[in-house]
Amino acid sequence: MLDADLGRLEDLPKEYLDELTQQNLVPLWPSLRGVLPPTKPKPLTRPTSWSYESIRPLLLKAGELTPIEKAERRVLVLANPGHGLQKMQASSAIYLGMQLLLPGEWAPSHRHTPNAVRMIVEGEGAYTTVEGEKCLMSRGDLILTPTGLWHEHGHDGHDPVIWLDVLDLPLVYYMEASYHVNGGRQEVHPGEGDQRHSGACVLPTPFFTRSQSAYPVLRYPWVDVKKALIKLSEDPSLVESVMITYINPSNGQDAENILGFYALMLRPGQTLRLPARSPACVFHVIEGEGVQLSFDEHVFDLKCADTACVPGYGATLLKNHSATTPVFLFMADESPLHRKLGLYENWG
Numbered sequence: 086m087l088d089a090d091l092g093r094l095e096d097l098p099k100e101y102l103d104e105l106t107q108q109n110l111v112p113l114w115p116s117l118r119g120v121l122p123p124t125k126p127k128p129l130t131r132p133t134s135w136s137y138e139s140i141r142p143l144l145l146k147a148g149e150l151t152p153i154e155k156a157e158r159r160v161l162v163l164a165n166p167g168h169g170l171q172k173m174q175a176s177s178a179i180y181l182g183m184q185l186l187l188p189g190e191w192a193p194s195h196r197h198t199p200n201a202v203r204m205i206v207e208g209e210g211a212y213t214t215v216e217g218e219k220c221l222m223s224r225g226d227l228i229l230t231p232t233g234l235w236h237e238h239g240h241d242g243h244d245p246v247i248w249l250d251v252l253d254l255p256l257v258y259y260m261e262a263s264y265h266v267n268g269g270r271q272e273v274h275p276g277e278g279d280q281r282h283s284g285a286c287v288l289p290t291p292f293f294t295r296s297q298s299a300y301p302v303l304r305y306p307w308v309d310v311k312k313a314l315i316k317l318s319e320d321p322s323l324v325e326s327v328m329i330t331y332i333n334p335s336n337g338q339d340a341e342n343i344l345g346f347y348a349l350m351l352r353p354g355q356t357l358r359l360p361a362r363s364p365a366c367v368f369h370v371i372e373g374e375g376v377q378l379s380f381d382e383h384v385f386d387l388k389c390a391d392t393a394c395v396p397g398y399g400a401t402l403l404k405n406h407s408a409t410t411p412v413f414l415f416m417a418d419e420s421p422l423h424r425k426l427g428l429y430e431n432w433g
């Protein structure tokens with residue numbers, strides 16, 4: 086049946102509609118095509134890119150305008166205009182923010198229901214303490230702060246530190262499950278950062294769904310990830326995508342429950358087509374001269390530290406124009422969520 090074949094709101098008598106409204110009732114048929122569009126979804130998520138060169142001075146300005154005590158988290162949110170900027174959504178489930186911490190500053194301890202990760206973009210000397218584990222932040226490192234874990238950010242270095250926050254906040258907020266609890270400064274366990282690797286053989290126990298052992302690795306150093314990608318790229322059987330998934334070694338599953346995280350290497354001159362799948366996806370350039378990203382009629386030339394997002398149900402083309410230098414991308418998507426809900430599709 087065509088859209089025009091269904092009855093419209095205007096076709097109904099006003100008195101009838103008023104009576105429905107009074108009883109908290111709504112007729113389905115005028116809205117049926119809206120909630121169940123034909124053939125494929127109509128995502129609000131618009132292909133969008135954010136240039137680091139543009140964000141950086143504005144973020145540093147925020148450092149002058151707003152002291153950390155007045156911000157708690159000094160973040161400029163990368164908002165998708167398709168959702169409306171005030172919604173602070175990159176996609177239906179993904180939130181992106183660029184966070185600044187200045188030398189000596191402290192972003193106090195809290196925990197919240199949304200899961201978060203941080204991809205470090207610039208600067209040395211900052212750290213995130215997660216449940217007493219001090220995770221040092223270096224460029225390209227991925228740091229996890231999964232749901233319910235205490236976390237705070239500190240900075241012992243000399244220059245501004247900036248990182249990209251990726252949260253499943255829009256989804257958790259939509260589910261009316263978003264809240265936070267403030268805490269005092271955490272006591273740091275002896276040693277620095279990497280002890281969680283030693284928990285790799287521990288399986289999460291059902292008694293402690295938020296126990297530390299559920300997330301044995303909290304910091305994924307870029308040096309290790311880059312090494313793994315370069316090793317993969319030397320495998321002649323891997324002609325296409327040189328890509329790794331950040332996983333939780335205790336169960337081999339995705340590092341977090343709702344969003345998936347990946348690193349991708351594009352060889353010099355390589356063009357890669359990512360198939361049309363149901364989840365929305367975020368791209369962030371960790372290293373390299375740049376990459377051209379195409380989605381439908383949208384074409385973005387991403388330089389180092391730039392970020393972009395694309396909706397689901399369309400293919401993405403990535404081109405590394407450099408003949409000599411590889412490009413390394415960080416990616417985040419909604420795959421774990423789609424798989425768990427049984428909504429995951431790959432249209433090729």
Ligand code: GTQ
Pocket residue numbers: 158160181182184197201236250252
């Ligand atoms: O660093 O804990 O971008 O709680 C948004 C909410 C960062 C954080 C964000 C947060 C944080």
